[in-house]
Amino acid sequence: MKKVTVTIDSKTLEVDAKLTILEAAKLAHINIPHLCYHPDQAVKANCRLCVVDVKGSRKLTPACSTVVRDGMVVETTTKRVYDMQKGVLELILANHDQDCLKCPRNGICELQELCKRFQISKSNLEDAVDDALPIDDSNPSIVRNSAKCVKCNRCVEACQKVQEANVLTYSHRSIHYNIAPAYEAPLKDTLCVFCGQCSAVCPVGAIVEKDDTQKVWDALHDPKKHMVVQVAPAVRVALGDAFHLPKGSIVTGKMVAALKRLGFDGVFDTNFTADLTIMEEGSELIDRVQNGGVLPMITSCSPGWINYIEGKHESKLAHLSTCKSPQQMFGALSKSYYAEIMDRKPEEIYTVSVMPCTAKKYECQRPEMVTNGVQEVDAVLTSRELARMIESAGIDFAALEEEPFDEPFGIGSGAGAIFGATGGVMEAALRTAYELLTGKPLGDINLTAVRGLEGIKEASVMVGELEVRVAVAHGLSNAEIIMRQIEEGNCPYHFIEVMACPGGCIGGGGQPIKSTMEVKGQRLDAIYQIDKSSVIRKSHKNPDVIALYDKFLGKPLGHKSHELLHTHYQGKAKQYHFDSLRENTSAKESAQK
Numbered sequence: 001m002k003k004v005t006v007t008i009d010s011k012t013l014e015v016d017a018k019l020t021i022l023e024a025a026k027l028a029h030i031n032i033p034h035l036c037y038h039p040d041q042a043v044k045a046n047c048r049l050c051v052v053d054v055k056g057s058r059k060l061t062p063a064c065s066t067v068v069r070d071g072m073v074v075e076t077t078t079k080r081v082y083d084m085q086k087g088v089l090e091l092i093l094a095n096h097d098q099d100c101l102k103c104p105r106n107g108i109c110e111l112q113e114l115c116k117r118f119q120i121s122k123s124n125l126e127d128a129v130d131d132a133l134p135i136d137d138s139n140p141s142i143v144r145n146s147a148k149c150v151k152c153n154r155c156v157e158a159c160q161k162v163q164e165a166n167v168l169t170y171s172h173r174s175i176h177y178n179i180a181p182a183y184e185a186p187l188k189d190t191l192c193v194f195c196g197q198c199s200a201v202c203p204v205g206a207i208v209e210k211d212d213t214q215k216v217w218d219a220l221h222d223p224k225k226h227m228v229v230q231v232a233p234a235v236r237v238a239l240g241d242a243f244h245l246p247k248g249s250i251v252t253g254k255m256v257a258a259l260k261r262l263g264f265d266g267v268f269d270t271n272f273t274a275d276l277t278i279m280e281e282g283s284e285l286i287d288r289v290q291n292g293g294v295l296p297m298i299t300s301c302s303p304g305w306i307n308y309i310e311g312k313h314e315s316k317l318a319h320l321s322t323c324k325s326p327q328q329m330f331g332a333l334s335k336s337y338y339a340e341i342m343d344r345k346p347e348e349i350y351t352v353s354v355m356p357c358t359a360k361k362y363e364c365q366r367p368e369m370v371t372n373g374v375q376e377v378d379a380v381l382t383s384r385e386l387a388r389m390i391e392s393a394g395i396d397f398a399a400l401e402e403e404p405f406d407e408p409f410g411i412g413s414g415a416g417a418i419f420g421a422t423g424g425v426m427e428a429a430l431r432t433a434y435e436l437l438t439g440k441p442l443g444d445i446n447l448t449a450v451r452g453l454e455g456i457k458e459a460s461v462m463v464g465e466l467e468v469r470v471a472v473a474h475g476l477s478n479a480e481i482i483m484r485q486i487e488e489g490n491c492p493y494h495f496i497e498v499m500a501c502p503g504g505c506i507g508g509g510g511q512p513i514k515s516t517m518e519v520k521g522q523r524l525d526a527i528y529q530i531d532k533s534s535v536i537r538k539s540h541k542n543p544d545v546i547a548l549y550d551k552f553l554g555k556p557l558g559h560k561s562h563e564l565l566h567t568h569y570q571g572k573a574k575q576y577h578f579d580s581l582r583e584n585t586s587a588k589e590s591a592q593k
Helices: 021-027 078-093 112-116 152-162 199-201 213-220 241-244 252-262 270-291 303-312 314-319 326-333 337-341 359-363 383-390 413-421 425-436 477-490 517-533 542-553 559-563 578-592
Strands: 003-008 012-016 051-055 071-073 143-145 168-171 178-181 207-211 224-229 266-269 351-356 377-383 456-463 466-474 493-498
Touching: 003 021, 012 021, 021 224, 051 078, 051 270, 078 112, 152 199, 152 477, 199 207, 213 351, 213 377, 213 383, 224 252, 224 270, 224 326, 241 270, 241 383, 252 266, 252 383, 266 270, 270 326, 270 413, 270 425, 270 542, 270 559, 303 314, 303 359, 303 477, 326 337, 326 351, 326 359, 326 559, 351 383, 359 377, 377 383, 413 425, 413 517, 425 456, 425 466, 425 493, 456 477, 466 477, 477 493
Parallel strands: 003 071, 224 266, 224 351, 351 377, 466 493
Antiparallel strands: 003 012, 051 071, 143 207, 168 178, 456 466
16 A cells, blocks of 8 residues: 655644545644544535645635545644634534533533533524424334535435445535435334434434433333333443443443343343244244245344345335344233243233334334234334433442343343344354254354454355355445345345344444444454354254243244244335325425525
């Protein structure tokens, strides 16, 4: 790689010639202010907060889009740079809803951090024309407040390029410029998959998860409710971020202790039902291969992915595994098996999920997700919401002593843990499918070919005399590539894992803010460390899962398990009343004129 010498604020550096000024400055520990820039996205250069003085240039230069050159001299703190940056911030604040105390992003807001840096408490400008749309809280997962939008366009890139959902887009011009779905429709009337990747990259509180913390607090304070909570594998390697622990810290025991302090009667591990999912899904794959079922079979654990295929590829729904997600399997068991052994009515059990995912909030409210006449999962909290509840309770998270999960859903295998990483479901399923089909122990259980953050990974595994070809995709734009292969009839795979979010659940839309690909890599390493250190690394070796089948379910794919643990999905492509939407938009524009 060609090197160049640059000087930034009197610091001389030798850096790669392809770096931008912003990237080079970071190497020198110089933090140039920025808002629209995101390390995982394309350069936009539209906020102009990152401008710097380059010697020899009459104009200020955007650091995020300007590549370094040999001999370049850069100053980041001159008066005209400072005045420009402060002026841009005041313009943004003049049209920004500043209810910071009520905002979920209070304290972790990039705009707030910048205002603190420039000692701005309010704009000196008169309020600009407020053309904000009404707050959109029409769906169970995501809230959009355009009055807080800073027009950085990060959410549009996440929606269009990373996820290919193409729900969010640009509308109007000049002071009326906005970001919204087509014809400014509410998200519930679009094919939004509720993955939350827009909220994960939003620098402010313009897009956030729907906050269910008060709903859970109310339930915890209700003496008539028996409160149980399950925690997904990806939460335990991300929650520590919210409490300033090193990225990728494994905080399982502290997390369990915190949940018990909050007042839950039972704290359980979603890894248990991840193992249960493998028992059912592995058996389903074998059944399809042996009996001429629909192939390739595609995993059904990711609700964002389910929403996507329902909306955009409903003719291919037969390829989905009929297994419910681990979250919903746990919910079904909590309102059946657990209710029985606790001698309680299903409606007395209040089941909470802590998930890395905003789409799980939508999933738990689906009409299919009902057992014994009651909703299987009553509330879903994201990792961010749990962190807020822990802080609200005054718990010193870092100082907590570790505690174990409770029984009967407290044991999870290493295979269940790797569900949190892209490729993990595939690897866990093959560990079990191989041994169920051949009756022989698998030599090397580490299927490294499907690990890592590459967008699409593939492998070929010999299961006895059968060659099983598999693929893994994470991020819906990568899933779309494989779906096109299926549509065209040239897909070579037997089994496909799809996770809606980049990195899988470790990169879910409800994880702590600033979950960059670098951070996801650290979480990925932690997930595999959990697997490596587990006593049990295969789902079918989990003694509590074996006991559950013996006592209650019978056998994988049996009548009871089909009743509780399997479902079918329906296409949901909608015909929108675009003429009416156009008329409403035209009327609004006329009123503005």
